[in-house]
Amino acid sequence: MRRLNPVLAGALAAAGVALPGIAIAQTAAPSAQGDISVTIYNNNLALVQDKRELHLPAGKSKQDFPDVSAQIRPETVTLAAPGATIVEQNFDFDLLTPEALMEKAVGQNVTVVRGTQNLPAKVLAYNNGAVVEIGGRIEVLGKDDRVVFPALPPSLRARPTLSVTLDADATGPRPATLSYLTYGMGWKSDYVALFDEKAGKIDVQGWLTLTNNSGTTYSNANTLLVAGGGGIRGSAGSLMVPGTETAGRERVGDFYVYPIPGRVTIAQRQQKQVSFLDVAGAPAAKAYAYRNPWLGRQDQPRSVDTVLRFSSSKDGGLGDALPAGTVRIYMRDARGAPQFIGENAIGHTPMGSRIAIKTGEAFDVKIKAVVQTRERVNSSKWRTTMVYTLTNARPEAATVELTQGGLDSWWKDTRILNETQASERINADEALWLVSVPANGEATVTATFETRY
Amino acid sequence: MLAAIAGAGAVRAQSVQTSAAPDAVAVTVYRAPDREADRKIDLGWLGGYALVTETRTVAIPAGRAVIRFEGVASGILPESAIVTGLPAGVREKNLDGELLSAASLYSRGYARPVTLRRTRDGKTVEERAIIRSGPEGSAIVETGRGIEILNCGPTEDAIAYDGVPAGLSARPTLSVETESPQGGTATVTLSYLAWGFDWQANYVATLHEGGAAADLFAWVTLASTDMTSFADAQTMVVAGKVNRTTMRTSNPYESPDSFEFRCYLKDNIGGAADAAGIPPPAPAPPAPPVAMYRTAQEVVVTGARVRKVEQEDLGDLKAYRVPEPTTVAAKSQKQVALLGKDAVPVSIVYESKVFSHQVAELQILVRAVNRADKGLGLPLPAGPVALFERQGQHALLIGESATDDKAVGEEVEVKFPIAANVTVEARDIASKGRERTRELVVSNANPFAIRYEADFNLNGEVKAPTRLGSKNGRKLWAAVVPANGTATLRYREIAPR
Numbered sequence: 034m035r036r037l038n039p040v041l042a043g044a045l046a047a048a049g050v051a052l053p054g055i056a057i058a059q060t061a062a063p064s065a066q067g068d069i070s071v072t073i074y075n076n077n078l079a080l081v082q083d084k085r086e087l088h089l090p091a092g093k094s095k096q097d098f099p100d101v102s103a104q105i106r107p108e109t110v111t112l113a114a115p116g117a118t119i120v121e122q123n124f125d126f127d128l129l130t131p132e133a134l135m136e137k138a139v140g141q142n143v144t145v146v147r148g149t150q151n152l153p154a155k156v157l158a159y160n161n162g163a164v165v166e167i168g169g170r171i172e173v174l175g176k177d178d179r180v181v182f183p184a185l186p187p188s189l190r191a192r193p194t195l196s197v198t199l200d201a202d203a204t205g206p207r208p209a210t211l212s213y214l215t216y217g218m219g220w221k222s223d224y225v226a227l228f229d230e231k232a233g234k235i236d237v238q239g240w241l242t243l244t245n246n247s248g249t250t251y252s253n254a255n256t257l258l259v260a261g262g263g264g265i266r267g268s269a270g271s272l273m274v275p276g277t278e279t280a281g282r283e284r285v286g287d288f289y290v291y292p293i294p295g296r297v298t299i300a301q302r303q304q305k306q307v308s309f310l311d312v313a314g315a316p317a318a319k320a321y322a323y324r325n326p327w328l329g330r331q332d333q334p335r336s337v338d339t340v341l342r343f344s345s346s347k348d349g350g351l352g353d354a355l356p357a358g359t360v361r362i363y364m365r366d367a368r369g370a371p372q373f374i375g376e377n378a379i380g381h382t383p384m385g386s387r388i389a390i391k392t393g394e395a396f397d398v399k400i401k402a403v404v405q406t407r408e409r410v411n412s413s414k415w416r417t418t419m420v421y422t423l424t425n426a427r428p429e430a431a432t433v434e435l436t437q438g439g440l441d442s443w444w445k446d447t448r449i450l451n452e453t454q455a456s457e458r459i460n461a462d463e464a465l466w467l468v469s470v471p472a473n474g475e476a477t478v479t480a481t482f483e484t485r486y
Numbered sequence: 487m488l489a490a491i492a493g494a495g496a497v498r499a500q501s502v503q504t505s506a507a508p509d510a511v512a513v514t515v516y517r518a519p520d521r522e523a524d525r526k527i528d529l530g531w532l533g534g535y536a537l538v539t540e541t542r543t544v545a546i547p548a549g550r551a552v553i554r555f556e557g558v559a560s561g562i563l564p565e566s567a568i569v570t571g572l573p574a575g576v577r578e579k580n581l582d583g584e585l586l587s588a589a590s591l592y593s594r595g596y597a598r599p600v601t602l603r604r605t606r607d608g609k610t611v612e613e614r615a616i617i618r619s620g621p622e623g624s625a626i627v628e629t630g631r632g633i634e635i636l637n638c639g640p641t642e643d644a645i646a647y648d649g650v651p652a653g654l655s656a657r658p659t660l661s662v663e664t665e666s667p668q669g670g671t672a673t674v675t676l677s678y679l680a681w682g683f684d685w686q687a688n689y690v691a692t693l694h695e696g697g698a699a700a701d702l703f704a705w706v707t708l709a710s711t712d713m714t715s716f717a718d719a720q721t722m723v724v725a726g727k728v729n730r731t732t733m734r735t736s737n738p739y740e741s742p743d744s745f746e747f748r749c750y751l752k753d754n755i756g757g758a759a760d761a762a763g764i765p766p767p768a769p770a771p772p773a774p775p776v777a778m779y780r781t782a783q784e785v786v787v788t789g790a791r792v793r794k795v796e797q798e799d800l801g802d803l804k805a806y807r808v809p810e811p812t813t814v815a816a817k818s819q820k821q822v823a824l825l826g827k828d829a830v831p832v833s834i835v836y837e838s839k840v841f842s843h844q845v846a847e848l849q850i851l852v853r854a855v856n857r858a859d860k861g862l863g864l865p866l867p868a869g870p871v872a873l874f875e876r877q878g879q880h881a882l883l884i885g886e887s888a889t890d891d892k893a894v895g896e897e898v899e900v901k902f903p904i905a906a907n908v909t910v911e912a913r914d915i916a917s918k919g920r921e922r923t924r925e926l927v928v929s930n931a932n933p934f935a936i937r938y939e940a941d942f943n944l945n946g947e948v949k950a951p952t953r954l955g956s957k958n959g960r961k962l963w964a965a966v967v968p969a970n971g972t973a974t975l976r977y978r979e980i981a982p983r
Contacts, residue, residue, distance in 0.1 A: 128623045333890060371568075
């Protein structure tokens with residue numbers, strides 16, 4: 034141990050008295066938050082309500098609100114405290130850093146520890162180097178000088194802090210409700226679907242996934258998730274026929290809300306999942322689909338899409354409204370272990386909807402579309418013959434929903450003059466053939482289109 | 487120590503059980519969704535993923551409890567985690583993104599006392615202090631003297647903390663909260679998707695002399711850049727196109743917050759060398775270079791005696807299982823044999839695409855039929871193909887190309903864009919109205935005859951004195967060019983009205 038000079042030793046002794054008082058605080062580790070409620074929306078937004086007890090002196094006083102979100106939107110802060118009026122509110126985000134500390138010390142007295150000496154000093158300037166006055170001499174601080182600051186400047190914060198100046202009518206404790214919007218929190222849903230192809234059934238578990246990157250932990254929060262409004266859209270390849278059933282869920286206006294039972298702690302940088310749906314044995318079916326664009330052709334056969342169909346209906350479905358999220362589909366392998374076979378996004382889906390999602394492409398079921406002939410009949414008419422060859426390397430027959438798109442090219446009319454198999458014109462733009470391809474075999478569809486030009 | 491852990495930040499009195507490692511693990515690796523067949527695995531940033539299934543034995547206390555699964559993959563996609571086998575189910579699942587690091591320790595230590603170790607000239611003095619800043623603001627503490635900045639004076643400063651705050655894990659950890667009526671031991675299955683893996687098939691084809699057959703050998707190459715190793719894992723790879731909609735995001739474990747001691751002194755100010763400062767941690771480095779170690783297996787070109795993967799169907803995808811448990815090590819790559827077939831009948835065709843005003847560069851097409859009676863008959867996953875030609879004792883690299891996924895029964899056609907000894911020239915002979923007469927001359931400098939195909943990619947009609955074939959809706963001229971000889975086609979192209 035280095036020999037301490039009497040002044041420093043005295044200071045340490047004083048610290049010995051002061052520090053244990055804080056050491057007690059460690060075991061309690063209190064958050065300044067009170068009774069907290071968090072309402073999380075899909076689009077990176079949350080409403081936080083924090084009921085704290087304030088001890089206000091009569092008249093004006095400045096109150097700090099530590100442990101609010103670091104991504105608080107200060108313009109949305111409201112504080113309700115009976116018997117007190119808000120004079121002003123400040124959001125201090127001037128962070129405590131060595132540079133800021135030295136800047137704020139300009140004109141202030143500090144102590145410079147040099148060797149064993151404690152020298153009273155005054156900071157004169159901090160412009161690319163700290164200029165101090167020590168005992169009437171002007172010096173620039175170097176690496177061997179330690180500066181001890183008497184206190185932290187009140188405006189510098191270890192983390193962004195909200196402070197409100199209140200004017201209270203009387204001294205005493207009172208409940209106060211602080212509420213604000215914050216960025217950095219969001220939620221979505223994640224579905225785990227185990228598909229049993231032979232039985233034609235899926236088991237689906239739904240999870241609400243919430244993430245907190247707001248910079249703050251919310252302890253024992255009453256948590257509510259709101260679905261709808263600015264939600265995620267379903268991605269290409271997931272198709273939904275909207276339903277008209279009302280789910281037995283809590284609602285706020287047009288939105289479904291998902292309260293999380295009990296109180297949960299949402300830690301900073303945590304991703305938390307809470308179960309909300311568990312359905313076993315809902316009917317589901319696999320299908321193959323391929324959409325050929327107008328004049329689309331392949332030299333190498335390409336795989337058709339594998340599509341999984343199910344319903345969110347009460348009868349024969351999942352029986353719930355499905356908040357937007359990702360559906361991950363699993364199947365059992367030869368040894369019975371579930372394996373991942375693909376995922377897709379769904380949008381907010383009302384109960385009673387029919388859902389078709391692309392999970393991937395079929396290795397064994399392929400299509401090759403060829404433009405067989407394309408000839409001009411007269412100045413305004415073209416005749417195009419397409420040949421679609423579908424192959425199936427699976428040991429069972431497959432039915433492919435083959436769609437030819439692009440038939441509604443601008444305002445002109447396209448007719449199918451002849452085809453080897455009857456098509457259904459599902460809309461102005463698309464013709465659909467249900468092609469059955471035998472096991473380990475192939476099937477061909479030929480169609481001649483007449484387009485006007 | 488224990489009191490400090492329990493005290494620092496534990497919110498509820500709740501028993502915590504930790505499972506340090508799995509008893510058994512299975513790893514199924516999927517290709518990067520957008521990587522083309524001919525693109526190599528990018529070892530710097532693996533775009534594929536894996537499904538990790540772990541079996542763990544955990545003691546489950548009665549009542550509410552938190553079960554921590556340590557040592558999961560660092561690339562874990564926590565929302566994909568499935569936990570089965572818990573008697574009371576799962577109340578909630580959590581991935582705590584705060585890994586034990588210099589920054590998280592400091593951040594959690596805010597307003598709490600720590601011990602400073604201050605060293606000068608080899609002598610260390612310890613004293614207590616209270617942390618007063620956040621990690622973004624460097625280290626500012628309150629000592630018995632006042633407010634001080636660490637590493638901003640004559641001493642070299644370090645912080646010693648009293649304990650590890652609750653919730654900070656050294657290793658990637660997933661936790662679940664359970665509520666069980668009674669305690670007991672359970673065997674739990676934990677499965678999740680994790681980014682940072684990839685695999686591909688690599689084919690090596692060696693042509694026999696004469697070119698009528700080839701020996702085909704293929705590797706499954708799989709790679710991991712994860713922080714976690716999976717020892718003795720049941721390993722599979724999955725081929726086929728799997729739909730993904732969630733893109734790879736940086737996991738909190740892969741980008742820990744940085745934290746450094748900073749002084750108000752600028753460098754080069756004050757004269758003293760800034761030697762005492764602890765060098766700042768390097769900014770989050772890109773994924774470290776992967777040790778390119780291969781398994782101890784020797785590279786065998788005709789691999790008839792190498793243990794091969796076993797193929798099975800997985801819905802509309804194809805799975806290839808490594809027959810014995812193997813270790814999918816952190817930051818490594820390994821190879822297992824996919825197939826080895828000797829003397830697969832192939833045909834070799836020289837092909838060029840013919841356009842209105844030019845002929846595309848010649849390609850060598852190596853064709854085979856993926857059927858058991860034609861020497862193959864296995865679902866072939868997409869991947870690069872290297873073509874060699876055996877010449878006496880030596881094998882000569884002809885070219886590198888790639889194949890897409892090929893189902894059983896399909897024709898496999900691999901194109902190699904080089905042919906030095908065969909050339910094609912096209913020239914105009916006459917032109918009248920919408921009609922042009924052109925001549926195509928194929929010259930073969932090889933001492934053997936070759937098969938040649940011209941694939942006419944024309945808008946108009948093609949007329950020729952010889953009968954033209956048809957392929958993919960286009961006209962095709964197939965010819966045999968004799969050894970050291972030429973073949974010529976004179977054709978008329980009639981432009982559309």
